Each structure stands twice: as C-alpha cells, then as structure tokens.
Amino acid sequence: MIGRQRDENPAGIHLPLEPLPGHTSRGRLERVLRRGEFAVTTELNPPDSADPEDVYNRAKIFDGWVDAINAVDASGANCHMSSVGICALLTRMGYAPIMQIACRDRNRIAIQGDVLGGAAMGVANMLCLTGDGVQAGDQPGAKPVFDLDCMSLLETCRIMRDNGKFLSGRKLTTPPQLFLGAAINPFAPPIDFRPYRLGKKIAAGAQFVQSQYCFDVPMFRTYMQQIRDLGFTEKCFILCGVGPLASAKTAKWIRSNVPGIHIPDQIVKRLEGAQDQKKEGKQLCIDIINEVKEIPGVSGVHVMAYRQEEYVAEIVDESGVLKGRQPWKREIRRDDQLVADRLDHILHDEITETQVDMVKTAH
Amino acid sequence: MPEPTPAVTQATLVKKAAPKSDYKPADVSPQRRVQRSFAVRLWSVRHSRLLEWFYARFADMFLTLHPLWKGIGYGRVEAPIKFVEKRVKGFMFDCRMCGQCILSSTGMSCPMNCPKQLRNGPCGGVRANGNCEVEPDMPCVWVKAWEGSRNMKHGDKILDVQKPVDQSLRETSAWLRVTAQAAAAREAARNAPKTGAPT
Numbered sequence: 235m236i237g238r239q240r241d242e243n244p245a246g247i248h249l250p251l252e253p254l255p256g257h258t259s260r261g262r263l264e265r266v267l268r269r270g271e272f273a274v275t276t277e278l279n280p281p282d283s284a285d286p287e288d289v290y291n292r293a294k295i296f297d298g299w300v301d302a303i304n305a306v307d308a309s310g311a312n313c314h315m316s317s318v319g320i321c322a323l324l325t326r327m328g329y330a331p332i333m334q335i336a337c338r339d340r341n342r343i344a345i346q347g348d349v350l351g352g353a354a355m356g357v358a359n360m361l362c363l364t365g366d367g368v369q370a371g372d373q374p375g376a377k378p379v380f381d382l383d384c385m386s387l388l389e390t391c392r393i394m395r396d397n398g399k400f401l402s403g404r405k406l407t408t409p410p411q412l413f414l415g416a417a418i419n420p421f422a423p424p425i426d427f428r429p430y431r432l433g434k435k436i437a438a439g440a441q442f443v444q445s446q447y448c449f450d451v452p453m454f455r456t457y458m459q460q461i462r463d464l465g466f467t468e469k470c471f472i473l474c475g476v477g478p479l480a481s482a483k484t485a486k487w488i489r490s491n492v493p494g495i496h497i498p499d500q501i502v503k504r505l506e507g508a509q510d511q512k513k514e515g516k517q518l519c520i521d522i523i524n525e526v527k528e529i530p531g532v533s534g535v536h537v538m539a540y541r542q543e544e545y546v547a548e549i550v551d552e553s554g555v556l557k558g559r560q561p562w563k564r565e566i567r568r569d570d571q572l573v574a575d576r577l578d579h580i581l582h583d584e585i586t587e588t589q590v591d592m593v594k595t596a597h
Numbered sequence: 598m599p600e601p602t603p604a605v606t607q608a609t610l611v612k613k614a615a616p617k618s619d620y621k622p623a624d625v626s627p628q629r630r631v632q633r634s635f636a637v638r639l640w641s642v643r644h645s646r647l648l649e650w651f652y653a654r655f656a657d658m659f660l661t662l663h664p665l666w667k668g669i670g671y672g673r674v675e676a677p678i679k680f681v682e683k684r685v686k687g688f689m690f691d692c693r694m695c696g697q698c699i700l701s702s703t704g705m706s707c708p709m710n711c712p713k714q715l716r717n718g719p720c721g722g723v724r725a726n727g728n729c730e731v732e733p734d735m736p737c738v739w740v741k742a743w744e745g746s747r748n749m750k751h752g753d754k755i756l757d758v759q760k761p762v763d764q765s766l767r768e769t770s771a772w773l774r775v776t777a778q779a780a781a782a783r784e785a786a787r788n789a790p791k792t793g794a795p796t
Contacts, residue, residue: 310608311608312606312607312608337713338713342761364713364715364720365713366722366730367626367712367713367722367730367731369625369626369712369731370608370730370731371608372606372607372608372610372611373611374608374611374612378626378712378713380713380714380715381761381762381764382761383713383714383715383716383717383761384717384720385716385717385718385758385759386716386717386758386759386760386761389758389760390761401761417721418721419721419722422719422721422722422723422724422725423719423723423724423725423726423727423737423740424719424723424727424737424739424740424743424744426743427718427719427739427743427755430755430756431718431719433756434717434718434756434758437758438717438758446721493722493723493724493730494720494721494722494723494724494730496725
C-alpha cells in the first residue's frame with residue numbers, strides 16, 4: 235500500500251479529487267473548509283522571470299503549512315508572471331492554487347476563456363477581483379479595461395459553472411467545477427455598506443472571501459458581528475487577511491501610500507517601541523491571528539507576507555491555528571522513492587549482484 | 598531567499614523618469630479629466646429623494662408619450678432626445694452616456710464616473726477620508742452613492758447585482774430605451790389576462 239495523504243488523488247497528485255456531494259469544486263480548499271477545519275491560505279510572490287523553478291521554489295517554502303496558494307494577477311498593477319501561468323505550474327506539482335482574476339487587464343471574452351483554461355488545468359478555486367487602477371503600478375500608461383467588475387465577474391463564473399453557459403448563452407460542453415472566492419475590505423469607507431456588499435457578493439456567487447490586511451481587530455469583530463446578524467457566515471467562508479509588518483517605517487509607508495489598508499496608531503507605536511522590529515512584526519501577526527481565530531464565523535486566515543514568505547511557516551506554526559493538522563505536502567510517493575533508492579544503490583554503490591544472491595536475500 | 602525590500606518601487610522610478618515638462622495635466626485619470634467640478638453632482642446626491650420622485654413622474658410622462666414617439670418613429674426622435682439627455686444628465690450627474698442608466702439604483706451618483714467604472718459598489722481602495730484611491734481629490738462615487746441611496750424611498754435597489762455594461766449601447770438614449778421597454782412590458786401585461794388563467 236502506498237502511503238497517501240488526505241485529499242490526494244491516488245492516480246496522481248496533479249489530478250482533481252473525487253467529487254463530493256454538496257461540493258462545487260474538486261479541490262482541496264473546499265474540502266478543508268467544508269470539513270470545518272481552520273484553513274490557511276497564502277500568497278505566492280509572482281516571479282519576474284520565465285523560469286518555472288522560480289515558481290516551484292517560491293511554492294516549496296509553504297509546503298505542509300497552507301491549504302491553498304493565491305496566484306496573484308499583476309497585483310498593484312505591476313507586471314509579473316500571469317496568474318494562469320503560475321496556476322499551470324502549481325497544479326502540475328499538485329498544489330492547490332487560488333487563481334486570482336482581475337478585471338483591470340482583460341475583457342469578458344478573455345476572462346471567460348481563462349476561466350475555462352484554468353479549470354481544465356485543475357484549478358479548483360478562483361478569486362474574482364476588480365484589481366487596482368493602472369495608475370498604481372509600473373505601467374501607468376496602460377489601458378484600463380474594467381469591462382466586468384468583481385461582482386459581474388463572480389456572476390459570470392457562477393453562470394458558467396451552474397448553468398453551463400457563457401455570458402452570451404452559448405453552451406459549454408463541460409462546465410468548470412469551481413469554488414468561487416472574492417475579496418472584502420471591512421476597513422474602508424463606506425463602513426455601513428461593507429456588510430451589504432458582502433451580501434451582494436454572496437448573491438453573485440462568492441463561496442469564500444479573503445479580507446484585506448486586518449490590523450484593527452475590534453473593527454473586524456464589529457464587522458463579523460454585523461455579517462453574522464445578516465446570516466452571511468452560514469453562506470460563505472470568511473478568511474481573515476493577516477501579515478507581518480517588516481518595520482514601523484514600512485507600516486507608515488503602507489498607511490500613506492497604499493489606499494485601503496488601515497493601520498491603527500497603536501500598531502505603529504508597538505512596532506516603534508520594539509527592539510527587533512521585524513520580530514515584533516511577526517509576533518504582532520501571530521497575536522492578531524490568535525485573536526481573530528476566536529471570532530465566531532471566521533473559517534481561516536489568509537497570510538500575506540510579501541517578501542517575507544519565509545515567515546509564513548513560522549507564523550502558522552507558532553499561532554497553532556492548524557491544531558496539529560498538516561495540510562497537504564508535496565512529497566515523493568513511496569513507490570517512486572523505492573525505485574530511486576534502488577537505482578541509486580545499483581549505480582553508485584560498489585556492488586556486484588547475482589541472481590542467486592538476490593534470491594537468497596529475498597527470502 | 599529574502600530579497601531586500603527596495604527603498605523605491607519600480608512604479609516610483611517610472612514616475613520619476615517621466616520627461617519633465619512645464620505642463621502638468623490636472624488629475625490622474627482621463628475619466629476624471631472629462632468631468633466637471635463635483636458641486637452639482639454632489640447636490641444631486643444630497644437631493645436624491647427629490648430626484649427619485651421627479652424621475653418617477655418624468656418616466657411616466659415619457660411612457661404616456663410613447664404613442665407620440667412611436668408615431669414619429671423612435672429612430673427619428675433619437676437625435677434630439679439624446680441631445681437633451683446628454684446635456685441635462687451631463688450637467689446634473691456628469692453622465693457618461695453608457696446608455697443603461699442605473700442612477701435610481703445608485704443613490705443618484707453616476708457609477709461611470711468611478712475610474713474603475715464599478716457598477717456594484719465601492720472597491721477596497723477607498724481612502725479613510727472617503728475619497729477615491731485613483732483620484733485623491735475626488736470623493737468616492739460609491740461612498741456618495743451609499744449616502745444618496747439612504748435618502749431614497751427605493752434606496753435598497755443599491756443591493757441588486759448589476760449586469761456588466763453593454764458597451765454596444767454606449768452613446769444611446771437610456772430614456773428612450775426605458776420607455777420602449779416599459780411600453781412593451783405594459784403591452785405584454787395587457788395581453789396576458791386574455792390567455793392567462795383567471796385570477
């Protein structure tokens with residue numbers, strides 16, 4: 235018997251899982267969330283290169299610590315390897331990517347094609363985003379597309395999955411099986427509208443949401459209270475976005491330069507007062523995780539550690555959110571290992587084996 | 598391997614490398630540059646309840662005139678109606694003539710003025726002071742829309758999920774389209790009881 239991990243297709247790690255009743259996708263993330271386990275997702279820093287090894291190496295550091303990896307779609311309107319490309323590489327290796335789709339760069343024709351392509355490669359999770367404005371990035375002269383918005387994109391994906399049709403009504407021969415996600419930002423105005431906006435996203439098709447960086451836990455708690463009262467936590471899995479701040483300087487920079495990220499003063503003060511700011515930033519992240527995981531309705535955390543990816547494992551480990559569970563880890567199958575060891579033995583060890591000797595040792 | 602965080606991002610370098618010139622255009626996005634100042638637009642949002650009431654009467658009047666439009670021909674009245682519509686809505690709301698007006702679902706704040714042209718609510722980048730992420734000086738269209746919708750009788754229409762914009766309808770008259778559709782619906786309702794089950 236070959237040792238197999240939970241949520242792995244015995245025919246090959248790159249293949250989709252058996253469909254389960256009540257599941258809309260054949261992916262690992264949906265299974266983890268629907269089992270009621272506390273999920274951990276993270277973000278892969280997309281390489282500016284054409285080397286697949288760059289993607290593999292960046293995914294490897296999350297091995298055994300996260301349930302899914304976001305493949306970002308030119309975040310901040312900066313050009314990087316595409317999310318479709320990253321997903322193609324990750325699914326090959328058995329990882330569970332969350333394919334981000336931003337409306338900034340592609341129109342509905344391209345997006346629907348990418349949804350099909352992604353699903354065909356085994357991408358089970360798609361995260362529908364509007365995307366930052368082109369002015370924010372390194373190519374401010376680009377044409378902003380915004381043909382769809384995150385809401386109509388969600389609806390488009392849902393229609394493709396549930397009705398088996400394109401937006402135009404043309405039929406799909408095999409509809410994509412998807413677990414649909416969206417983003418929420420409870421920390422930006424209009425604060426009263428934010429819970430209802432989540433309701434809209436759920437109506438449009440969102441099954442899980444990842445939040446913007448949460449540094450203000452009381453504010454997040456209020457938001458969670460509101461959406462619990464509206465009954466949204468039963469219809470949708472909420473993943474709280476967290477991440478380590480590298481220093482007080484970074485925190486201040488983010489506060490004044492990245493709209494939509496809300497960092498309260500006491501956070502900056504706490505970092506400023508610390509001896510080792512980087513370590514304090516990590517500890518702060520762990521403390522926030524420990525607070526938000528106790529809020530009813532929070533199903534997981536989304537750890538965004540841009541350029542500090544090596545801390546994700548430590549943060550997840552030290553916060554203890556997995557409660558001893560080990561998410562899927564890419565490892566060599568036992569039969570492959572056996573063959574590799576044997577070959578190694580034959581090729582490199584100084585031995586002369588005869589059939590007669592082999593029969594003797596076999597008994 | 599941890600890469601050292603660069604002190605400046607590539608985006609900053611690009612902005613710095615842009616050719617220096619005495620002429621610095623106002624505003625960040627082209628969408629903003631074709632708009633006027635917000636005074637009237639914000640007035641419309643503040644008086645969304647009044648405009649909602651007025652719009653309902655106005656739509657009824659247009660529907661009553663349906664035989665007239667049909668008599669003259671919708672194609673023939675299109676040009677003058679569009680001329681008026683464009684100017685009136687342009688003045689009141691900074692209308693962008695998307696041809697599928699949803700002002701009554703968005704608190705009388707035109708969503709096409711959003712640099713991302715969002716039609717389903719604010720993005721996550723709204724600044725703490727309620728201004729736009731792209732245009733730091735412009736109040737977020739959707740913050741205003743939410744305020745406007747709270748004054749309106751049917752303000753909860755803001756919670757409906759809107760379809761994506763049909764780009765082929767740009768620069769057409771939303772007034773005439775709504776009227777023709779309402780007339781067709783009225784016609785259908787009138788014919789329905791003849792064949793439908795008695796109630």
